[in-house]
Amino acid sequence: MRHRFLIGQLSHETNAFSPIRTCLQHFQQRGFLEGPALLEHFTGTHTTLGGFIHAALLQEDELIPSLSASAVPSGLVARDTFAILMQRLEDYLDAASGFDAIFLVLHGAMVAEKIPDAEGYLLERLRRRVGADMPIICTLDYHANVTDRMVENADLLLGLNTYPHVDGWERGAEAHHLAKAILSGAITPANFLVRPPLAPGVVPARTSWGPMEQLMNQALAYEMEPGVINVSAFGGFVYSDIFEAGLSFLATVDRNRERARTIAQKLGREAWRIRHEFQADLKPPRDAVQAALKHPGHPVILADVADNTGGGASGDGTALLAALLEEGARNAAIVTIPDPKAVVEAFAIGVGGTYAGYVGGKIDDQHGPPVWIKGPVRLLSDGRFVYRGPMSTGLTASMGRTAVIETNGIAIIVNEDRFQPVDPEVARSVGIEPLEKKIVVVKSAVHYRASYEPIASKIIEVDGPGLSSPNLERFSFRNLRRPIFPLDCDDFEGRWQDDDG
Ligand SMILES: [Zn+2]
Structure with a gap:
């Protein structure tokens, strides 16, 4: 049977410690698409919306595209900006008629001014508008801080199962499949959410390693059991600094909330049991450069995990540039340093x-000071590139106008717009082949691994300054619930297990 779906996307991962107030221009810069332009942009891409669109078109369903707005992670979303985004979405809802279900791609860690649980608020407003019977199906990012309000106001929330996020397309297609099952009456989802008092940084919570690999495998094993619709394990995003930030487990079972509760609680307890395994092994910047120079092979990837733009850090941190210069490293590349002022000068x-001038360290005072460099401008570019790795495959993106400046054997990519340079195509698009470099500095916490692990001779995670550092004691949390591991001593075990349901 054919159905009509209203589809849209609203995505921002908010780092409450970032001084960058997230405004409409940030959404417009990254991607603000409405109506047919949304369909045109995402059809055929390896993205969550791309997966849903693909599955829907195969079954000749009709899609009503609304709004897709996403911004690079940064500070709190301005209240008026969030109001405009909500209003646009509701305008589409009001204008459309006769649709059978709503499908939204949400992040789950968006914080707006005075609205800490932005997605919960959004879903509650949509639910009030469309009534209890209209299926609302959403995907959430793996870094969602899932709240009770989100769960209560959606029929189904599917989390990404991977970090690096390489399964967006599959989750989008799965969401379509399950939406059809809900519409046909084949399934009736019953949800249960458990949030153990655990909030690690993002680096120790990647899903191809350690504790989250174990927990994700268990979640997926539960998902294979009869009657189980979905089990999502979320790494959460502690830097949002909201009450509910951190790990969570959401089980969805056909007509059986008790079974969902048992599964989610088992996962929550297992996460608590192995909590000490959420560890990161980082090297200070100069030690990291020395280790890279001693390593016989190349390229050595130095991951500047604390200056991860994709986690809300400025991205223009200079700790590794300074360390490369101090250690006299040659044949190195830095991908990238967003610095609009340096770009304008390079173009001139x-x-x-x-x-001859300063680069980096200009966005805030938390990622190292600007560093003086002198050297030739090697290349100028409009900054457009196409993702070729496993993430966002096929999507065209822009990093803003871009220049490559070389100093002391170090090629520095300076660009206008903050973004997370996860794909080697970023460097290749400006004439730098990572395979030929001794050292490549990448501003990314985990996502770079999807594309760089296969080509790296060695990866070293660096303990620089920055707003996505896994060293959580460097942050002054104000809203996160306490006590919580690893910030507090962990003798509060009994208290949460008594009331986790
Ligand atoms: Zn994420």
Whole structure:
């Protein structure tokens, strides 16, 4: 049977410690698409919306595209910006008629000014508008801080199962499959959410390693059992600093909330049992550069995990640039340093001219000071590139106008717009082949692994300053519930297990 779906996307991962107030221009810069332009942009891409669209078109369902707005992770979303986004979504809802279900791609860690649980608020407003009988199906990012309000106001929430996030397309297609099953009456989802008092940083919570690999495998094993619709394990995003931030487990079972409760509680208890395994092994910047220089092979990837733009850090941190210069490293590349001022100057100088000035460290005072460099402008670009790795495959993106400046054997990619440079195509698009470099600095916590692990001779995670550092004691949390592991001593075990249901 054919159905009509209203589809949309609203996505922002909010780092409450970032001084960058997230406004409409940030959404417009990254991607603000409405109506047919949304369908055109995402059809055929390896993204969550792309997966849903693909599955829907196969079954000749009709899609009513509404709004897709996403911004690079940064600070709290301005109240008026969030109001505009909500209003646009509701306008589409009001204008459309005769649709059978709503499908939304949400992040789950968006914080707006005065609205800590932005997605919960959004879903509650949509639910009030469309009534209890309209199926609302959403996907959430693996870094969602899942709240009771989200669960109460959606029929089905599917989390991404991977970090690096390489299964968006599959979750989108799965969401379509399950939406059809709900509409046909074949399944009636019953949800249960458990949040153990655990909030690690993002680095120790990747899903191809350690504790989250174990927990994700268990979740997926439960998902294979009869009657179980979905089991999602979420790493959460502690840097949102909301009450509910951290790990969570959401089980969805056909007509059986008790079974969902048992599964979610088992996962929550297992996470608590292995909590000490959430560890990161980081090297200070100069030690990391020395280790890279001693390593016989190449390229050595130095992951600047604390200056991960994708986690809300500025991305223009200079700790590794300074360390490379101090250690005299050659044949290195830095991917990237967002610095609009340096880009404007490089464009004025032109290819072959000499840049002499500061780069980086300009967005805030938490990622190292600006570093003086002098050297030739090697290349100028409009910054457009196409993702070729496992993440966002096929999607065209732009990092803003971009310049490559070389100093002391270090090629520095400076660009206008903050973004997470997860794909080697970023470097290749400006004439730098990572395979040929001794050292490649990548501003990313975990996502870079999807594309760089297969080509890296060695990966070293670096303990620089920054707003996505896994060293949580460096942050002053204000809203996160306490006590919580690893910030507090862990003798509060009994208290949460008594009332986790
Ligand atoms: Zn994420």
